[in-house]
Amino acid sequence: MAKILDESDRNSGVQAHTLLPPESELGAKAIENLLVEKGLVDPVAIDAAVDAFANRFGPQNGAKVVARAWVDSTYRSWLLKDATAAIASLGFSGLEGENMVAIENTSEVHNMVVCTLCSCSPWPALGPPPIWYKSPEYRSRVIRDPRGVLAEFGVTLESHVEIRVWETNAAIRYLVIPMRPAGTDSLTEPELAALVSRESMMGTGLARGPGGR
Ligand code: FE
Numbered sequence: 001m002a003k004i005l006d007e008s009d010r011n012s013g014v015q016a017h018t019l020l021p022p023e024s025e026l027g028a029k030a031i032e033n034l035l036v037e038k039g040l041v042d043p044v045a046i047d048a049a050v051d052a053f054a055n056r057f058g059p060q061n062g063a064k065v066v067a068r069a070w071v072d073s074t075y076r077s078w079l080l081k082d083a084t085a086a087i088a089s090l091g092f093s094g095l096e097g098e099n100m101v102a103i104e105n106t107s108e109v110h111n112m113v114v115c116t117l118c119s120c121s122p123w124p125a126l127g128p129p130p131i132w133y134k135s136p137e138y139r140s141r142v143i144r145d146p147r148g149v150l151a152e153f154g155v156t157l158e159s160h161v162e163i164r165v166w167e168t169n170a171a172i173r174y175l176v177i178p179m180r181p182a183g184t185d186s187l188t189e190p191e192l193a194a195l196v197s198r199e200s201m202m203g204t205g206l207a208r209g210p211g212g213r
Contacts, residue, residue, distance in 0.1 A: 062092075063201070064092075064189075065079065067190070069102075080102055080104060084098065087124070092125050096120070096124070097124035099171055100174075100175060103164075105203075106179065112149075115139065116139050121133065176203045178207040
């Protein structure tokens with residue numbers, strides 16, 4: 001049942017529909033209204049962009065790609081050869097994902113991705129990049145000390161495993177295919193996808209095991 005606001009709620013600022021958003025948000029809204037009013041932008045296009053970021057783009061998409069590659073060797077080969085087309089075939093394509101390259105982790109090689117200049121990442125497959133990916137610390141350190149950075153993410157690889165760091169940019173976006181965890185032979189494709197984190201597809205994590213670790 002809805003709560004009726006009393007005097008103390010009003011004094012503490014809990015007032016339905018009356019809390020003002022931050023000034024930056026108001027400013028953005030004012031600019032949007034002005035552009036729409038003047039016919040310079042189509043509100044339908046704005047809704048579509050908001051919907052893409054809120055609902056359509058995200059690591060759940062990349063996880064489906066990885067799970068498919070784990071269970072279907074033909075798809076895996078296609079993904080490694082033409083990632084843009086293979087990923088688009090599952091419905092994930094468009095802005096910031098036009099030129100994809102998939103790189104595969106093995107027992108010998110672990111791949112990591114960085115954009116040293118800014119924060120380029122494959123939006124349709126992984127969504128907008130996380131804070132750590134944009135941080136100057138990650139961008140500068142992962143090149144010279146990938147093993148140390150990995151350890152800070154809680155990942156320790158055996159010393160014989162080579163770490164390759166791939167520099168992404170506006171033209172090429174990488175998707176790391178993490179190794180399939182042991183003990184997952186009986187899992188379905190959606191169950192496998194649930195083990196694949198965004199970090200595992202950027203190289204700062206591993207796919208979780210079937211027990212959640
Ligand atoms: Fe960038």
